Amino acid sequence: MLIAFVLLLLSLSFSSVIENYIDRNIINTTLHRTLLSLPIVSENIDKERLAYKILSEDSRVTDVNEFVQSTLLRVINVDEVFGGDLPIERVKICLDAQAYNKDIHKDIVAGRGILDTDKNVAVIPKYFYPDYSNEIDFFQNGVEYLNGENYIGKKCTLEYESYDFDKNRYKVNQKYKYTFEIIGIYDNASTLDSSYGIYVPRSDLANIWDTVVKNSTGNISTQVKQIYAVVDKQSNIDPVIDKLKGHGIEFERQATPGMIQEIGSYILLVGIISGFFVFIISIAFLFFSSIDWIRRRAGEIGILKAMGYTDRNIKRIMAAEGIIIGGLSMLLALLVTLASIFIINRVIEIKASFYFKGMRLSVDVIWILLSSLFSLLLPCIVHLLAVKRIYKKNVAEIFRMQK
């Protein structure tokens, strides 16, 4: 019973936390709420206009604009920005520049976000590490992240290049610089952005791409034009896509969470089913053990009846005993559950990377109340069911049950 109670609460807590985490930190990140149009060519300019109109007027769409591809660029004034003591190979000190969108506003934790009129500014991650080989890990990976806030006001220069694609091996035509001032910090733990992902004004990033395309030579593929739109929540994505489809406009998700979304629901389902099964098994165990319980206690019940206790008196005693046992096991189970959660949370606190610190477990009060009610009533009911076996039996028969 105690184990069932603890398992139920823990599995519910686990599954709901993981489900919530996946929902909040993965499925509902800006990336997974972004729609992209099919490449726009000259013959569907009218559709482009219509798409802008529909999306701009839709309250579920938080941002709509021309899509600009992100790009990984090398930092060239490393010593000036980082003081020259970064334990990273110079060639790996890169930043992934992305176009700022209004959705990132809510994740700005220091400084300010980027305005439409801003130029040569950027917001950088709170947990900052300009090494493009650093990945998002569940456990801490030994990287000592830099505090993004310490870099507000600093100017960083990135280098980008145009190429000659004529030869089998492309070569650099020309090098360019892009300098920006760090004006704000966003929380990459909640956006699930890499530690080297920065946001710059859309027009700046578009200019970078224009410069690269215009100054590259040879067999260079033409930049395609696409519209992007950010939808307020995951559940509104399909309705917005369907609405556009109704006007003959094709939009797709920029990224799909794939299996992760199903995993979240799967974990919750498994948690509830396994907790439920453990609970059912424990009820069955309690019920069947009540047969042994009644045999063991037949003498005690028999002597009570011999003394003049009626079946009702005995039922009251057993119910009270059940409530006391249930109450104590409930308290113990709650203590064990809370202690387990405390330990698990400590492990998460110490071992998990900053991305997954949000997976700290908590127990829903409703579940505590429901489980407590069950664990309080269950022994009581089982005791009463067991007592029912001796109901209306005379004392001699009860004594014989013991043999």
Added chain:
Amino acid sequence: MDKIIRTQNVTKQYDMIFAVKDVSITISQNMFYGIKGHSGSGKTTLINMLGLLDEPTSGDIYINGANVSGLDEDEKADIRRRQFGFVFQAFYLNEKLRAYENVMVPMLINPLYRNIDIKAKAVDLLNMLGLSDRIGHFPGQLSAGEQQRVAIARALANDPQCIIADEPTGNLDEKNEVLILDILKGLAQNGRTVIVVTHNKIIQEYADELYLMTAGSLETL
């Protein structure tokens, strides 16, 4: 002498076997009754029926002149509480309760005791049975003889007319055997009726009336 229990052609049958066959017996006040017999002779079944712990297959049982055959379990429980105290070979003390608490158990449901200090009464009974230094002990801390004395104190708790003892000395050594029978004899001499079932020969030294149970039939010795 008042007749407390009277049976008329009482029979208890299990399938084709007669545990008690056609027994008629009268139990009177202030008497010590001994019922002897081998194991399986039906003596326990008989006293279970006398104490309303078991139901006869046929025949009638009268308690203080009233036929109890048609009574339900709750009504019989009420009679047991008022009229009888039981002592068993296996003591049946609650291991989780102290000696005085075990003695208090029958008193908890006695409406006559609502306004009296039942703990004090339990302690008095234990003192009377020579257990003044064992009052707060748990059964596991007591010898077999002491446990049986606690069981006797418990049987006396509701001040019953009749004490029914089924092999009360079965788990005891010779010294305690004598002690327990002396106590039971003393109770009979002080106004109670005592019925003791045993296969111990020593009973004949105590019993005012002695019976022998053989294959379900009762005969006077």
